[in-house]
Amino acid sequence: MALNRRKASSSKAMADAASWFCACLLVTLILLCLFSDSSALREDDEGKLRGKQVLSKPCDEIYVVGEGETLHTISDKCGDPFIVEKNPHIHDPDDVFPGLVIKITPSHNN
Structure with missing residues:
Protein backbone atom coordinates (compact mmCIF):
# COMPACT_ATOMS: atom_id res chain seq x y z
CA MET A 1 0.00 0.00 0.00
CA LEU A 41 11.62 44.35 -39.92
CA ARG A 42 14.37 46.82 -38.99
CA GLU A 43 16.92 45.45 -41.45
CA ASP A 44 17.60 48.08 -44.08
CA ASP A 45 20.00 46.47 -46.57
CA GLU A 46 18.95 46.10 -50.20
CA GLY A 47 17.09 42.85 -50.79
CA LYS A 48 16.08 42.53 -47.16
CA LEU A 49 12.79 43.42 -45.58
CA ARG A 50 11.84 46.98 -44.73
CA GLY A 51 8.36 46.93 -43.31
CA LYS A 52 6.67 44.25 -45.37
CA GLN A 53 8.10 45.13 -48.77
CA VAL A 54 11.18 43.78 -50.51
CA LEU A 55 13.46 46.63 -51.59
CA SER A 56 14.93 44.81 -54.57
CA LYS A 57 11.47 44.30 -56.10
CA PRO A 58 11.22 46.24 -59.36
CA CYS A 59 8.56 48.95 -59.51
CA ASP A 60 5.81 48.98 -62.10
CA GLU A 61 5.32 52.01 -64.35
CA ILE A 62 2.14 52.82 -62.43
CA TYR A 63 2.81 52.90 -58.69
CA VAL A 64 0.32 53.23 -55.84
CA VAL A 65 1.74 54.92 -52.75
CA GLY A 66 1.56 52.76 -49.63
CA GLU A 67 1.20 53.61 -45.95
CA GLY A 68 4.22 55.49 -44.57
CA GLU A 69 5.90 56.03 -47.95
CA THR A 70 7.34 59.35 -49.11
CA LEU A 71 8.50 60.45 -52.55
CA HIS A 72 12.07 60.08 -51.29
CA THR A 73 11.59 56.45 -50.19
CA ILE A 74 9.75 55.61 -53.42
CA SER A 75 12.51 57.29 -55.45
CA ASP A 76 15.17 55.23 -53.65
CA LYS A 77 13.16 52.04 -53.95
CA CYS A 78 12.28 52.42 -57.63
CA GLY A 79 15.38 54.23 -58.89
CA ASP A 80 13.49 57.22 -60.25
CA PRO A 81 14.92 60.56 -59.07
CA PHE A 82 12.47 62.60 -61.19
CA ILE A 83 9.09 61.53 -59.79
CA VAL A 84 7.82 65.09 -59.19
CA GLU A 85 8.78 66.25 -62.70
CA LYS A 86 6.98 63.30 -64.35
CA ASN A 87 3.82 63.65 -62.26
CA PRO A 88 2.30 67.11 -62.77
CA HIS A 89 -0.65 66.24 -60.52
CA ILE A 90 1.73 66.34 -57.51
CA HIS A 91 1.69 70.01 -56.56
CA ASP A 92 3.34 69.60 -53.16
CA PRO A 93 5.97 66.84 -52.76
CA ASP A 94 5.21 66.72 -49.03
CA ASP A 95 1.52 66.02 -49.68
CA VAL A 96 1.82 62.33 -50.57
CA PHE A 97 -0.80 59.96 -49.18
CA PRO A 98 -1.60 56.24 -49.37
CA GLY A 99 -3.49 55.42 -52.55
CA LEU A 100 -1.94 58.21 -54.63
CA VAL A 101 -1.15 56.90 -58.12
CA ILE A 102 2.15 58.04 -59.65
CA LYS A 103 4.12 57.28 -62.79
CA ILE A 104 7.55 55.68 -62.31
CA THR A 105 10.33 55.63 -64.89
CA PRO A 106 13.26 53.83 -63.31
CA SER A 107 16.73 54.76 -64.43
CA HIS A 108 18.66 51.89 -65.98
CA ASN A 109 21.79 52.60 -63.93
CA ASN A 110 20.58 50.42 -60.99
Whole structure:
Protein backbone atom coordinates (compact mmCIF):
# COMPACT_ATOMS: atom_id res chain seq x y z
CA MET A 1 0.00 0.00 0.00
CA ALA A 2 2.79 2.43 0.86
CA LEU A 3 4.52 1.52 -2.40
CA ASN A 4 1.39 2.47 -4.40
CA ARG A 5 1.18 5.84 -2.62
CA ARG A 6 4.84 6.53 -3.38
CA LYS A 7 4.34 5.65 -7.08
CA ALA A 8 1.25 7.89 -7.29
CA SER A 9 3.08 10.73 -5.55
CA SER A 10 6.09 10.31 -7.81
CA SER A 11 3.89 10.24 -10.95
CA LYS A 12 2.07 13.38 -9.83
CA ALA A 13 5.35 15.18 -9.20
CA MET A 14 6.66 14.18 -12.64
CA ALA A 15 3.41 15.33 -14.29
CA ASP A 16 3.60 18.68 -12.47
CA ALA A 17 7.23 19.15 -13.50
CA ALA A 18 6.42 18.28 -17.13
CA SER A 19 3.50 20.74 -17.13
CA TRP A 20 5.68 23.56 -15.80
CA PHE A 21 8.38 22.76 -18.34
CA CYS A 22 5.86 22.86 -21.22
CA ALA A 23 4.37 26.13 -19.98
CA CYS A 24 7.80 27.78 -19.69
CA LEU A 25 8.81 26.48 -23.11
CA LEU A 26 5.62 27.86 -24.67
CA VAL A 27 6.10 31.31 -23.11
CA THR A 28 9.75 31.35 -24.24
CA LEU A 29 8.80 30.46 -27.82
CA ILE A 30 6.11 33.14 -27.94
CA LEU A 31 8.52 35.80 -26.68
CA LEU A 32 11.21 34.64 -29.07
CA CYS A 33 8.84 34.89 -32.04
CA LEU A 34 7.75 38.39 -31.03
CA PHE A 35 11.30 39.70 -30.72
CA SER A 36 12.66 37.98 -33.84
CA ASP A 37 9.84 39.41 -36.01
CA SER A 38 10.42 42.98 -34.88
CA SER A 39 14.19 42.78 -35.41
CA ALA A 40 13.77 41.38 -38.93
CA LEU A 41 11.62 44.35 -39.92
CA ARG A 42 14.37 46.82 -38.99
CA GLU A 43 16.92 45.45 -41.45
CA ASP A 44 17.60 48.08 -44.08
CA ASP A 45 20.00 46.47 -46.57
CA GLU A 46 18.95 46.10 -50.20
CA GLY A 47 17.09 42.85 -50.79
CA LYS A 48 16.08 42.53 -47.16
CA LEU A 49 12.79 43.42 -45.58
CA ARG A 50 11.84 46.98 -44.73
CA GLY A 51 8.36 46.93 -43.31
CA LYS A 52 6.67 44.25 -45.37
CA GLN A 53 8.10 45.13 -48.77
CA VAL A 54 11.18 43.78 -50.51
CA LEU A 55 13.46 46.63 -51.59
CA SER A 56 14.93 44.81 -54.57
CA LYS A 57 11.47 44.30 -56.10
CA PRO A 58 11.22 46.24 -59.36
CA CYS A 59 8.56 48.95 -59.51
CA ASP A 60 5.81 48.98 -62.10
CA GLU A 61 5.32 52.01 -64.35
CA ILE A 62 2.14 52.82 -62.43
CA TYR A 63 2.81 52.90 -58.69
CA VAL A 64 0.32 53.23 -55.84
CA VAL A 65 1.74 54.92 -52.75
CA GLY A 66 1.56 52.76 -49.63
CA GLU A 67 1.20 53.61 -45.95
CA GLY A 68 4.22 55.49 -44.57
CA GLU A 69 5.90 56.03 -47.95
CA THR A 70 7.34 59.35 -49.11
CA LEU A 71 8.50 60.45 -52.55
CA HIS A 72 12.07 60.08 -51.29
CA THR A 73 11.59 56.45 -50.19
CA ILE A 74 9.75 55.61 -53.42
CA SER A 75 12.51 57.29 -55.45
CA ASP A 76 15.17 55.23 -53.65
CA LYS A 77 13.16 52.04 -53.95
CA CYS A 78 12.28 52.42 -57.63
CA GLY A 79 15.38 54.23 -58.89
CA ASP A 80 13.49 57.22 -60.25
CA PRO A 81 14.92 60.56 -59.07
CA PHE A 82 12.47 62.60 -61.19
CA ILE A 83 9.09 61.53 -59.79
CA VAL A 84 7.82 65.09 -59.19
CA GLU A 85 8.78 66.25 -62.70
CA LYS A 86 6.98 63.30 -64.35
CA ASN A 87 3.82 63.65 -62.26
CA PRO A 88 2.30 67.11 -62.77
CA HIS A 89 -0.65 66.24 -60.52
CA ILE A 90 1.73 66.34 -57.51
CA HIS A 91 1.69 70.01 -56.56
CA ASP A 92 3.34 69.60 -53.16
CA PRO A 93 5.97 66.84 -52.76
CA ASP A 94 5.21 66.72 -49.03
CA ASP A 95 1.52 66.02 -49.68
CA VAL A 96 1.82 62.33 -50.57
CA PHE A 97 -0.80 59.96 -49.18
CA PRO A 98 -1.60 56.24 -49.37
CA GLY A 99 -3.49 55.42 -52.55
CA LEU A 100 -1.94 58.21 -54.63
CA VAL A 101 -1.15 56.90 -58.12
CA ILE A 102 2.15 58.04 -59.65
CA LYS A 103 4.12 57.28 -62.79
CA ILE A 104 7.55 55.68 -62.31
CA THR A 105 10.33 55.63 -64.89
CA PRO A 106 13.26 53.83 -63.31
CA SER A 107 16.73 54.76 -64.43
CA HIS A 108 18.66 51.89 -65.98
CA ASN A 109 21.79 52.60 -63.93
CA ASN A 110 20.58 50.42 -60.99
